[in-house]
Amino acid sequence: xxxxxxxxxxxxxxxxxxxxxxxxxxxxxxxxxxxxxxxxxxxxxxxxxxxxxxxxxxxxxxxxxxxxxxxxxxxxxxxxxxxxxxxxxxxxxxxxxxxxxxxxxxxxxxxxxxxxxxxxxxxxxxxxxxxxxxxxxx
Numbered sequence: 001x002x003x004x005x006x007x008x009x010x011x012x013x014x015x016x017x018x019x020x021x022x023x024x025x026x027x028x029x030x031x032x033x034x035x036x037x038x039x040x041x042x043x044x045x046x047x048x049x050x051x052x053x054x055x056x057x058x059x060x061x062x063x064x065x066x067x068x069x070x071x072x073x074x075x076x077x078x079x080x081x082x083x084x085x086x087x088x089x090x091x092x093x094x095x096x097x098x099x100x101x102x103x104x105x106x107x108x109x110x111x112x113x114x115x116x117x118x119x120x121x122x123x124x125x126x127x128x129x130x131x132x133x134x135x136x137x138x
Contacts, residue, residue, distance in 0.1 A: 004061075005081065008068035009124060013051035016065065016124050020056060023097035023122075024083065029062075030055040044070040058083070080119065080127035088116040088132055095130040098122050 009016050020026040032053045034043035042052070050067040063081070068074075083098075085091040088108075095108050101123035108118035108130065117131040 002062070004064055005079070006064040006066070007076070007126065008066050008074060009051075010068050010074040011047070011050060011070040011072050012074065012124060013054060013065050013067045017051075017054060017056060019123070020058065020063075023100070024058055024094050026063075027057045028054060029057050034067075046070075074125055076125045076127065080129050082129045082131070084131060084133040085116075086132070091116040091118070091130050091132050095120065098128050098130070 007016075017026075017028055017031075021028065030053070031051060033048070034050055034052045035048045037043060037052055044050070044067075047067065047070040050070050052066060054065045056063045056065060083094055085094060092108060095118050099120040099122065103121045105119040105121060105127070106117075108116050111117045114134060115132040117129070119127065119129050121127050
C-alpha cells in the first residue's frame, strides 16, 4: 500500500502542476475544480475555478495537490520529496529545472550513498532531494 503525499499550494496549484510537468515530466492524471464540487459550501469565496483536487504522476509515484482554502500562504515544512534518477545527467537535469526560481540547499555532489545527491527548495517552497539511485547489491 503506497503512501501518497498531498500538497496544499493555497491558490498556486495550477502553476505548480505546470511547473512540475515541465521540470520533471510529470503527468496530470486528474484535475477537479471547485466549480465541479456537488457542495458549493466547499468552495472558498472567489475561488470557484481553483483546483479542489489533482493527481500528478511523477515517474512511478503519485503526488496529490489542492489549492486548499486558497489562503495564499502555503507552508511546506518537515518533509521533502525524494526523486530517484537513473544517472548523474538525469539528476542534474531535474535538479536544475526544479531549482529554477527556488533555492539550492545542497548542490549536487557525489556522496557515500549516491553517485549524485542534492537538496533544493523549489519556487513553491517544497523541498526536494534529487539522487542517483545506488546500484543494487549483488
